[in-house]
Amino acid sequence: MYAIMGVTGQVGHATATHLLRGGHAVRAIVREHAKGETWLEKGAEVVVADWSDAEALRAAFENVEGVFVMLPANFAPAPGLSEARALLHVLSTALSAAKPPKLVALSSVGAQHSHGLGLITQLNLLEQALDELPIPRAFVRAAWFMENLTWDIASAMNVGEFSSYLQPIDRAIPMVATDDIGRVIAQTLSETWSGRRVIEIEGPQSYAPLDMAGALGSACGRVIKTIAVPPQTWAARFAAEGTPPERSAPRIEMLEGFNSGWIDFERTNTEHVRSDTSLQTVVDSLVARWKQT
16 A cells, blocks of 8 residues: 555646556545545545644554655745745654655655755755655656646637746746656555665656647647746736735746756756656646636
């Protein structure tokens, strides 16, 4: 049996799904029992454990073959990343007590760096914290999620525009489908190793904002114009979306890191995986679901 955090999110859901399809037993960790009902129907064991509850997580991590752990997404963290640091303390405490035979953690492209990462600094901290544990561990450093384009569908459909913070708009970066990340995590959990592994995963090719607009246009059935959002307007735009001004700096620094090329794969002493799912395949699915809502 494998204990899986984040089953209500994209990567955790994909991981648990691939494990079940492979005939493995899954313990789905949810923060509310109601969110586990669908997993019970799929044949998983469900346990309720808030991510801030070390004792509940310890119980969830015990008597399993391996665990998948992650931090919840936080796009507007407090200065100093206090939320992530507190959660990592709880997670480390629970894992130290439970002593699972192995763990896989969701990390990010660029997490090998300790600075210039913005939001991804949270994943660098995660790797540092879990490296303190005497448990075989694998960090899956994922490229930019293709599913991030979900937030751009309405503008593409209604206005025919794609506003890009990734720049220049003809510069390609590694991207990956979350289902492929889950598949790799599930496969890794079924393996046996010692010490530390770093697994980098990206899709079949890199994509530029112009490619993203093209994929949106194909799925939406119209020409989509790509607009590079001026960096001097980012903070104001994020504030208009609801981000407190004092919390926008990490997001801006992350985008600057991607645009400068600083945030990239390490590619040294790592395992590198290229998955098969194309950006167009993902966008077609996203747009189809959007049209049904």
